[in-house]
Amino acid sequence: MKEEIRHRRLYAFYHSKVLNALMIVIIVGIFLMGYYKSYLLPVICSATGFLLFIGYTAWLWIKKPQKIMINNWLSDISGSFTLYFLIVTALKAENQWWYIFPIVCAVLILFLCMINPKGDKTFIITP
Numbered sequence: 001m002k003e004e005i006r007h008r009r010l011y012a013f014y015h016s017k018v019l020n021a022l023m024i025v026i027i028v029g030i031f032l033m034g035y036y037k038s039y040l041l042p043v044i045c046s047a048t049g050f051l052l053f054i055g056y057t058a059w060l061w062i063k064k065p066q067k068i069m070i071n072n073w074l075s076d077i078s079g080s081f082t083l084y085f086l087i088v089t090a091l092k093a094e095n096q097w098w099y100i101f102p103i104v105c106a107v108l109i110l111f112l113c114m115i116n117p118k119g120d121k122t123f124i125i126t127p
Helices: 008-015 017-036 040-063 072-091 097-115
Strands: 067-071 120-124
Touching (some): 008 017, 008 040, 008 067, 008 072, 017 072, 067 072, 072 097
C-alpha cells in the first residue's frame, strides 16, 4: 500500500539524514556530561551540533532545496536515542555503563551509515 505524504518538506525534515545524525551527536554530547561529570567539552560539542542543526533547518525551510538525502533507518534510531536519553535522565542512573553504551552505539551507527549508504534515498521535495 502506497503511503500518501501530505506535507513533503515536513516529511523530508523529519527523515533527513543530516538532521538525524546531528540529533545523535547532540544526545551523545549530553550523555558525555553525565559520564565525565564535567560540562565544558560536552557543552561545546552539543552547542556546535545544535548550531549546525539550526543552520541546516533554516537552509531547508528558507532556501527550499528541491531534494535532500533521507534515511528512514537513521530516523528511527535517532528517535530511540532520544527515548533512551529521556529514560536514563529520569532514572538518574549512577552507573557509568548507562552512559558508555549509547556513546559506543552512536559511533558504530554513524560509522555504518557512512560506509554503507544503502538506506539513503534522494527525496524530491517539489516534484
